[in-house]
Amino acid sequence: MSDKRIGIDWRSESLAAQALGRIDAGTGAISPPIHMSSTFRRSPDYAPERTYIRDENPAFDQAEALLAELEGGEAAMLFASGMAAASAVFMSLKPGDHVLAPTLMYWSLRNWLTGYAREWGLEVDLVDMTDLAAVRDGLKPGRTRLVWIETPGNPLWSVTDIAAVAALAHEAGARLAVDSTVATPVFTRPLALGADLVMHSATKYLNGHSDLCAGALVTRAVDSEWSRLRLVRASLGGIIGSLEAWLLLRGMRTLFPRVRQQAATALDLAQRLAAHPAVASVLYPGLPDFPGHAVAGRQMAGGFGGMLSIRVRGGRDAALAVAASVSLWQRATSLGGTESLIEHRASIEGKDSPVPGDLLRLSVGLEHADDLYVDLDRALRGI
Structure with a gap:
């Protein structure tokens, strides 16, 4: 983020430490207020604005803006857990769509993909994502809608070449989503390497204090797929609480x-x-x-x-x-x-x-x- 007043582009460390440097307009508070309201007053003409906590919670704004900035994305969304964030990506697809995921990955998501997701109608194939030939062979051009990778991959810490897989996915007409929980934006920015989505189990490093459960998605572009994801979050209700959003922002400062x-x-x-x-x-x-x-x-x-x-x-x-x-x-x-x-x-x-x-x-x-x-x-x- 740049400060046009003095012509400086602040580094990510500085932006994180000050949570983008936002000051509460009403009080001058450096630490943001905690918005606990579940609903919001509408204007007399019902112009588009905040309506309900499940759709747009002001407690999310600063944490989402900071995470989007750190990842170099256009927007971010908070979820109730990493599983809520990850499953929302797959549930934004349609029955019959083909997805490619790693053979070895976070166990809960692997079980969800090979169980519920298949029962729901997604065609799920698992391949060794460190083997580019296996990835190429696993793709079904025109049918594969999403490629999911996790790098480093839990718990063998296998490393997938994000840029190479992104090129293969895009050539086949698919989007690439990266679970970057372990790398964090401190070490890797998948969007800059060609990914379309980044997922974090924010319970882990982003928060860093073992005192909340949260997930997050960051997008390269605010497009129709992102709008569909927002609808999935609002419809399924997998949102984080206001206090947890505040704690997450506090954690990201360090x-x-x-x-x-x-x-x-x-x-x-x-x-x-x-x-x-x-x-x-x-x-x-x-x-x-x-x-x-x-x-x-x-x-x-x-x-x-x-x-x-x-x-x-x-x-x-x-x-x-x-x-x-x-x-x-x-x-x-x-x-x-x-x-x-x-x-x-x-x-x-x-x-x-x-x-x-x-x-x-x-x-x-x-x-x-x-x-x-x-x-x-x-x-x-x-x-």
């Missing part, structure tokens, strides 16, 4: 220093754990020998994110023993908060999970890197 510190610590831990005798392998895009490192280096500017996974020597039982033995790391689901979390992902996803049983997913928080390593090292040496 997005850049939080995420950069988490990524720096994650890289440090990944490098140390790669040499640990009890660790079979470390999955982290920042390691030079990681399969997606070169692509990540092109599209992740300044860091590789705060998520990594380790595969423990000794298999499933050993991995579970490590998770049971940590003290500073918290055994909990989710990611992106200030506290570091460890999770045996296969146990969470159940018997049909494709995740290896020896894998532990690590969400790096803001604790000292040495403390986090010492805690893991003690647990790993105890197996």
Whole structure:
């Protein structure tokens, strides 16, 4: 965003820290007010304006504007959860439309796509999105309406080439949507690489404090597809609350220093754990020998994110023993908060999970890197 008065384009860090620098006109408050009203008074002639909280909540305005600015998009929408945001994208399509999604992705959305979405009438195919030949072969020109990718992909942190997949999708007449929850706009801006939509589970890094559930979409263009998405949100009612929107905006103010510190610590831990005798392998895009490192280096500017996974020597039982033995790391689901979390992902996803049983997913928080390593090292040496 530029300040035309003095001819300066403010950087994203500055815009986030000041939440676009908006000041409440009535009070001069730097922190925005919390709008709790569920309905809004109409003018005598009923001119188009705000009507109802499910359609246009003023509590959303600043958070949506900031997120759109950070992603370089034309507009953004908040939702009640990441799943609400993601499912809205697919529900804006029509029965019979073909969609392409990753074989390995966020488990809840994968289950939704292979269950409800297919029952509803979408034709869903899953492919390895890191294999461009598989993506090309999976596309059905004229029938594929949407390609969905997640990069880095949970929980193996596989990296998909956004620009390359965008070119393939557009050539086939499809739109590209990117789940960029882990990368965040701090490291990747998918719209600049050719994507049409960006999705965030805002519960995670955007908020960053493990105290709300939210989702968000950002669009490259305000077009008929975006209008249809707005209608889906209003019709299904998957909206975030006013207090949660305020908390999300507060969280985004510290997005850049939080995420950069988490990524720096994650890289440090990944490098140390790669040499640990009890660790079979470390999955982290920042390691030079990681399969997606070169692509990540092109599209992740300044860091590789705060998520990594380790595969423990000794298999499933050993991995579970490590998770049971940590003290500073918290055994909990989710990611992106200030506290570091460890999770045996296969146990969470159940018997049909494709995740290896020896894998532990690590969400790096803001604790000292040495403390986090010492805690893991003690647990790993105890197996």
